[in-house]
Structure formats: structure tokens, C-alpha cells
Amino acid sequence: MLAERQPATEVLAPPPHVRDDASLFFDFDGTLVDLAPTPDAVVVDQGLLDQLDRLAVRFPARVAIISGRSIAQLDAMLGQHARRFAVAGSHGAERRTPEDGHVAAERPASLETAAEALRAYAEANALVYEAKSLGAGLHYRMAPAFEADAVSLAEDLARTHGLTLQRGKMMVELRTPGDKGAALRDLIAAPALVGSRPFFFGDDVTDEDGFVAAHALGGAGILIGPERPTAATYRLDDVAALRGWIAAILES
Numbered sequence: 018m019l020a021e022r023q024p025a026t027e028v029l030a031p032p033p034h035v036r037d038d039a040s041l042f043f044d045f046d047g048t049l050v051d052l053a054p055t056p057d058a059v060v061v062d063q064g065l066l067d068q069l070d071r072l073a074v075r076f077p078a079r080v081a082i083i084s085g086r087s088i089a090q091l092d093a094m095l096g097q098h099a100r101r102f103a104v105a106g107s108h109g110a111e112r113r114t115p116e117d118g119h120v121a122a123e124r125p126a127s128l129e130t131a132a133e134a135l136r137a138y139a140e141a142n143a144l145v146y147e148a149k150s151l152g153a154g155l156h157y158r159m160a161p162a163f164e165a166d167a168v169s170l171a172e173d174l175a176r177t178h179g180l181t182l183q184r185g186k187m188m189v190e191l192r193t194p195g196d197k198g199a200a201l202r203d204l205i206a207a208p209a210l211v212g213s214r215p216f217f218f219g220d221d222v223t224d225e226d227g228f229v230a231a232h233a234l235g236g237a238g239i240l241i242g243p244e245r246p247t248a249a250t251y252r253l254d255d256v257a258a259l260r261g262w263i264a265a266i267l268e269s
């Protein structure tokens with residue numbers, strides 16, 4: 018559930034705005050990495066991997082990634098670097114922490130039929146189908162005219178198969194339940210994080226639950242991208258601005 022939204026007006030101040038009791042939670046696509054035409058085309062540069070490694074040292078056990086991607090996808094993108102953090106994937110339907118290992122919802126049987134319908138639709142219309150551990154995505158970034166049709170198909174399938182419908186940037190997804198706010202609350206219950214002030218950085222609608230949770234726990238949400246109605250308190254213009262902000266944190 019989202020709290021009442023308000024426009025984000027305050028641009029995040031440079032360090033030392035983040036104090037040593039902070040914990041940092043990052044969304045992945047559109048936050049740590051720039052969006053790309055297709056899910057597989059995302060570029061993870063060495064500079065990001067270095068920054069993540071250095072953040073893990075600067076904020077020991079107090080950095081996490083909370084993504085709509087599955088943990089398997091994040092591992093494929095980040096390799097061993099993903100192992101340095103607690104990670105929540107699939108919009109909060111799975112997580113991996115040092116304390117609990119990998120905890121995931123069950124993949125519902127009905128997802129197979131629904132995923133097959135999305136895949137067939139994507140193939141017939143030259144759209145991109147994305148197979149995920151606990152969901153199935155249909156991307157129309159390369160053919161935006163298909164948006165209404167794609168969303169309507171996904172809505173029908175979600176209703177028929179009892180799945181959660183997730184809108185995203187130029188994509189729609191069928192998935193198991195979960196949200197990033199619950200993921201943040203789960204992750205922050207770890208001994209190293211209890212009592213820390215969470216800062217959640219994200220760009221998409223699925224990140225709004227994370228903004229609400231961070232604020233409720235004494236921290237804040239930081240929207241990455243242009244102004245829009247949001248539960249975030251702060252805003253940074255884009256991925257490059259966040260990367261600059263992280264660089265400044267690491268130097269402070």
C-alpha cells in the first residue's frame with residue numbers, strides 16, 4: 018500500500034548528508050544501471066562493480082539491493098559482487114541474506130500457462146518475452162504501440178490465473194505476490210541493520226512501497242529520475258547523478 022503521495026521537491030544533498038547509522042537499499046534497473054532497449058542489453062560497467070564493492074566496505078552489511086529482477090538474473094549481471102550484499106529479488110518475493118540464505122516464494126503452477134501465453138504473444142508480435150524465476154515479463158519498449166493490447170492481455174491472464182499484475186517501464190509482468198516495502202522491512206530486521214536509517218533509491222512504480230517503508234523507519238526514499246508524484250522525500254536526476262553521489266559518499 019502506498020502512503021499519500023506528494024511531489025518530491027528536495028534534491029538530495031551531497032554527503033555528509035548520509036550519516037554513519039544509515040543503511041542503503043538500491044533498486045537495480047534505472048537506478049544503478051541505465052535502462053536499455055531490452056532486459057539483456059543492460060551494461061554493468063566496472064566502475065559500478067568497484068563502487069558496490071567499496072560501499073560494502075564503507076557500510077559493512079548495511080547495503081542491499083532490492084530489485085524486480087530475480088536473484089538469478091542479478092547474479093548473472095553482477096557475478097560474485099552480488100554475494101557481498103543482502104539481495105531481495107522478484108519485487109520482494111525472494112531474498113538472500115547471510116542469516117537465512119535464499120528464501121523464495123513457490124513458483125505457482127498457474128504461472129506456466131500464463132507465461133506461455135505471454136511468450137506466444139511476444140513471439141507473434143516481435144515483442145520481448147522475459148522468463149523470470151517467479152514471474153514472466155512482456156516488454157514493448159521496442160514497439161510502444163502494443164502497450165494497451167499487452168497490458169489488457171496481462172490483466173486477463175492475471176485474473177484467470179490468480180497472479181499479481183505488475184506494471185513497469187515499458188513492460189508488464191505476471192508474478193507471485195510480494196512488494197519492495199515488505200522486502201526492506203525483512204532485510205532491515207537483520208542484526209547488522211536493526212535500528213539503522215534506511216535510504217531506498219529507486220526509479221519505478223514498484224519502488225514506491227520501498228520509499229514508504231524507508232520513510233516509516235526513519236529514513237527516506239530517493240527518487241531517481243524526473244519529478245513525479247511519489248512517496249520519495251528526495252530526488253536525483255538520473256543514474257549518473259546517483260553514481261556521482263555514491264562517489265562522493267565514498268570519498269567523504
Ligand SMILES: O=P(O)(O)OC[C@H]1O[C@H](O[C@H]2O[C@H](CO)[C@@H](O)[C@H](O)[C@H]2O)[C@H](O)[C@@H](O)[C@@H]1O
Nearest residue numbers: 045046052053054055056084085086186187188
Ligand atoms: O526493480 P528493478 O531492479 O528496477 O527492475 C525492474 C524491471 O527492470 C527490467 O526492466 C526494465 O529495464 C530493462 C533494461 O533496461 C528495460 O528494457 C525495460 O523496459 C524496463 O522495464 C527487467 O527486465 C524487469 O524484469 C524488472 O522487473
